[in-house]
Amino acid sequence: MGAPIQSMTGFASLEGEVNGFAYQFDARSVNGRSLDLRLRLPPGMERVEPELRRLVNTTFKRGSVSLSLSLKRGEVATRYTVNQVQLDAYIEAIQALAASGSVAAPRADGLLALKGVIETATEEEEASVDEATIAALGAELLAALEVNRREEGARIAPIILDQLSEMDRLRVEIDAHPERTIAAIKARFDRQLSDLLAGREGISPERLHQEAALMATRVDVREELDRLSAHIAASRELLEEGGPVGRKLDFLCQEFNRETNTICSKAPHHAITALGLSLKAVVEQMREQVQNLE
Known part of the structure; x- marks a missing residue:
């Protein structure tokens, strides 16, 4: 890969x-x-x-x-600072009082205990x-x-590969179904017309066979099956290539859905319709997985 x-x-x-x-x-x-x-x-x-x-x-x-x-x-640690202006004011006042003999000379611990001399602040700083x-x-x-995202992608890729294998299996089963052969369609058409025209004249057997062949062509799903095969191969190549393949796989899912709808609408027998519906369910499951891919 x-x-x-x-x-x-x-x-x-x-x-x-x-x-x-x-x-x-x-x-x-x-x-x-x-x-x-x-x-x-x-x-x-x-x-x-x-x-x-x-x-x-x-x-x-x-x-x-x-x-x-x-x-x-x-x-944040608390930071202590000395308000020098306030301290100088206290010292000046105390020295004046001490000179007059009113008070004793101040001690450092006494000065620092005075209101407004020591300030606390939290270190404010912007997110640095x-x-x-x-x-x-x-x-x-x-x-x-x-x-x-890659781990999740590695889990999804095998799931999609399994779904592509299931789609291919259903495609082969539809292709090999005996009810989709021209001979089977003509035989069924002949029986229906025989019942409808019992006792009537005027339509030749050759004309009936021509109409049966035309109907067989209209209900043949060969082109749709071939395109399905090509889309399955393209999807596998994309998964092998890797990278951002989600959009391309999503487009291929739309093509898968279109071909599957046509197979169901053209199916000449209810058994092929049932296989087409199973195919459509797998396409939808694959689309859900593809929606998760980059």
């Missing part, structure tokens, strides 16, 4: 700590007609969005991809996880998502 086949459904997640921030980075992918990206980033991280979009566009071809990043800062770090995490996350 050539390039890996990817499903459009997948999930990946990264978590850890960087620059004092705990992060949770999740990626989800579901079916989509084209490639679509939805981002949920913390405030201040908008500048990394173009790079994340570029990474998604170079990694995937189809699917609705959602990226969600959360950052949570760890516990830079764009390059987020982009690197995004690349790692998308690589994990790609692996997950």
Whole structure:
């Protein structure tokens, strides 16, 4: 098999700590007609969005991809500072009192205990996880998502191959059914006309056989069976080729459905109609699987 086949459904997640921030980075992918990206980033991280979009566009071809990043800062130490202006004001006032003999000279611990001299503050800082770090995490996350999508694609491909084999088996059974031969159709047509024209004259046996041959041509499904065979071969080649083959396989499913509907409508016998309906059911099952492929 050539390039890996990817499903459009997948999930990946990264978590850890960087620059004092705990992060949770999740990626989800579901079916989509084209490639679509939805981002949920913390405030201040908008500048990394173009790079994340570029990474998604170079990694995937189809699917609705959602990226969600959360950052949570760890516990922050309390910081103590001296309000120098307030301290100088206290010292000036105390020194004036000490000079007059009203109070004793101040001690350091007494000064620091005065209201407003020592201030506490929490170290406030904006999210300092830079764009390059987020982009690197995004690349790692998308690589994990790609692996997950490939694993799902590897599970789907054999299912589709089995369905193609079942379609081919039904095609062969329809082709070999004795009721679809021209001789069988003519015999059935002759019997029906004989019953209808019993006791009537004016229609020659040669004319009856001509009409029977014409009817046999109209209900013959040889072309449909041949096209089914060609479509089955083309589907197998696409799966062998690998890569983003979902759209092409989806188109072939439409062709399978068209040929199967024609076989059912032209079937000269109810047994062939039943086989056509079984074929139609397999085509629908295959289409459901193909809808998941990139």
